[in-house]
Amino acid sequence: MRIDGCSDIEDPAPLAQQAAWQDVEPIAQDDGPSPICPIAYTDEYREMMGYLRAVMAAGEESARALALSGRVIQANPGHYTAWVYRKRLVEALASDIGAELDWVSALSAKHPKNYQLWHHREALVERLWPARAALALPEDQRLANPVLRRELQFVGSALDEDAKNFHAWSYRQWLVARYELWAQELAFVDTMISQDVRNNSAWNQRYFAVLRGRPATTQLDAALARAEVAYAVEHIQFAPNNDSPWAYVVGLLLRHAPAALHEELLPRIRALAADPGFAPAMSSTPFYWSALVDIHEQQARALPPAERAPLLDEARAICDRLATQVDITHNRYWRFRKTAVGA
């Protein structure tokens, strides 16, 4: 298997026939007697592993070992020992990190869901431009730095390929948090949400971008809460039966601005539900009614116990509606939820 851009594939001849490897005695695979799940390797992989074992056993740190580790990883990106070996080689050989990042980029095109390559990349970037040095500069200068520009572009391309790639989003969060690139993140999130309003990863990233690493107990100011409500409702309007904006706005407010649930969110979604153009869609989506249950429970919490009954009764009535009409799939849950209202 060849990957374009991986320049270590120069000579496709078997290693045993290559002059550069004549001095090495490969170590054959020995699974022992009666192995479990043995793999019918290709001859090529089997040979590469024989030579890799040999150079690892000798503790060799060389360009040819680096190239070989790359070939093995391409064939088996889950080979965690080869990754550890490669990382050490890159350091020991003082390899050009930019070239190594190119190699990782080419690999990720074929293996976007592999965990190890993202972590390998993380370590490389940190070495190339340590965060401590980066944070001495203002954000706009950090963003102009070629290392970070390249990384943002790389993760952006990965998300172009698969807008929900969990590892890519995870890497992006590492990059943005480590190098404190907060100011540009909301705009990126907005672009991703515009491309697909149902992309839950993008909505999750919005939470990340708004909170900026602050703890779950943080209280957001009223203006910010109002702005996020407006943003969420605008997107709910576009497609009411969409889990993501509902989960986002209810979750955000429950944690960080609970009063805004009934002061800001409730009137807006009620208005939308009363609008003839949106009423059918709103009244038939479980997310609208589920949000009302959450909102009424929160409203009740803010009142003295003696005054809670009407809101809790309303919440229970909505659970009935969900169980019997709007969200029959989860009817058992809604019956259970009804008993837990106000608990």
Add this chain to the structure above:
Amino acid sequence: MAAELAINAHARYFKHCLTMLPAETTSLDATRMTIAQLCLVGLATLGRLEDTLPEKRRAEMVEWIYAQQIPNGRGGYGGFRGGSLFGPHDRCEYEPANSGNLAATYSALCSLLLLGDDLSRVDKQAVVGAIRSLQQESGTFAPHPGTTERDPRFIYCACAISTILGDWSGVDKDAATRYIVGCCNYDGGLTQMPFQESHGGHLYCCIAGLSLMGRLDALPSRQRTLQWALFRQSGGYQGRANKAPDVCYSFWVGASIEILGGHDLVDSSAVVHFIQQCESTIGGLSKWPGYLPDPLHAALGIVGFSFHRPEQFPHISPELLLPASVVDRLQTLEIRRR
């Protein structure tokens, strides 16, 4: 009652995988121990383990697994390797050949138990010591030295290993619990690290980890987490909101719901129906209907199915991914008293 799953075909499929995997699965070379575990738990759930694997074969498999245990004093890590790709220990003393990891150790212990072994040859001190050395200050765990990977998958492995061996001295439960609580997301779901997207696989690792540690009460809102998990059901279970259902979440999300006490709140027939749609005509199950099967989706689909057919299938512990009969036998193991 007619069989609802093609038990014979799936048993043959697992036997096939245990015997030989095709070249296309080369990327599993370092995780064969986990593939073995999945095939064995799949067979055990189908009630076909002893039929499919005669005693002699089971004994040979036990030997192969123990051959992956890193000898005392070797390398920087105690426990088991993920496979035999580096050959027997008596012929390789260099560090990479002796590199194990937490997931392989967890899979090895489960596989040994499923094969009827009593774990008497497990180097308990080394395993527990390795766990201790891999826990990070934040409370999470790395899988092995030399990587920045560290997430709830390995917290789970550490907790499962500690439960099996009856020794928690390698786990700072307070720190691990704190980390998991930090992974509770705005939507009630759980994830890999604070702020990342709620994900069914990490949900399982966090919930099962908490349960094994006896710390489920640390969840800020059990009800919201249960709600998140239940709302992943649209026919089958999806792993994240607005994604297609995938049969492996029949276990990751399904087992989490069992642990959280939500078994009666699931639309059982819809889950069963989806899992059946994922059965492959060549045996095994695929992530989506009509795709090619693989051992992970086969095993987890079958275990997920078993939660809804308790009269037909043995009870599988949602926390340990082991038959209840095996979990019960843990109490009798001498290694736990060492």
